[in-house]
Amino acid sequence: MEEYRIDPELNEVLPELSNADYKALEQSLLTEGYKGAPIMVWGDIIVDGHNRYEICNKHNIPYEVKSVEFESKEEAIIWMVRQQLGRRSLTTLQRIQIVEKYRPFYKKKAKRNKSLNGGNKKSELEKSTTPIPKEEKVDVRAELAKDADVSTNTYSKGVKILESGNKELINETISGQKSINKAFNELKKSADTNKTDNVSDPDGELKDLKEIQRKEAAQKIKEVREKYGIESTEYENAKAEQLNVEVRINEIENTVHDAQTSDIESMLTRIQERYCNYLLMFQQDVEWLLDKEFYRDDEDVSGRMHSDLQNCFEKFKSISEVMGKMVIDEFGCITINK
Structure with a gap:
């Protein structure tokens, strides 16, 4: 059987399974065998199904593979994120966490469009004062919020929670124990208290x-x-x-x-x-x-x-x-x- 590999950069795009979910998946594969969608690969790189691939190899369980083609790693990442958003039962913060992987692509596109509309570079094209058509302008936050299927306000709150470094609060919100608004208000209250002390x-x-x-x-x-x-x-x-x-x-x-x-x-x-x-x-x-x-x-x-x-x-x-x-x-x- 052909061997495939897990690319570290691509692997970071996907949320990790909890130990309980991983064990449940392993038990299901051992009991019922391999079922469902095939493991998707790009060349010899796994882009979807890396947990199933790992478990099947560990226990010599036969599995199905299907190839998909991409022009770049960027295109592969976008595809992987969309696959996860469409398939998994995700909490709001999990969706935001996944969609944040898009941010470099939208920022890159926004920067490129801005330069075409008269950026700092010296080419005649970039010096042009002709405005970019409205549909070509990129509002990074709005695009990310749209992909995560939340409002821009909720998206911003989710990002602040993820960037807070408060692991307990992040885990409680990712698991669905706390809503985005409740977690954000707790975070803001804590920050306001610290500022008042200072x-x-x-x-x-x-x-x-x-x-x-x-x-x-x-x-x-x-x-x-x-x-x-x-x-x-x-x-x-x-x-x-x-x-x-x-x-x-x-x-x-x-x-x-x-x-x-x-x-x-x-x-x-x-x-x-x-x-x-x-x-x-x-x-x-x-x-x-x-x-x-x-x-x-x-x-x-x-x-x-x-x-x-x-x-x-x-x-x-x-x-x-x-x-x-x-x-x-x-x-x-x-x-x-x-």
């Missing part, structure tokens, strides 16, 4: 840094330069002190911005919940009213009443739908998803 009086410290320490650092650089010269160790140390001041200013300003964004997001969530509750109650009221008969002097009163209530309900419903699409983007601004 900045007890942000306004006071920021004022001191900008009005006093920044000036002192600049004055020290001037004095050291005149006394020792720009090649001296003293000058380098003074420049480093100035950089530390600017870094600290940036840290505090970002902390304040993040806190403001968190407050906006919290308020937006409350408003969305209120509108959702209002809509539900209003719908129940309208249904009750429309079930009644309204008569005064003539039937026109009844017709107008029914029509006005229905129109009011439709308008309120459309407002609620817009509210539900509002999200906080990465810059702290409220946007409406289409």
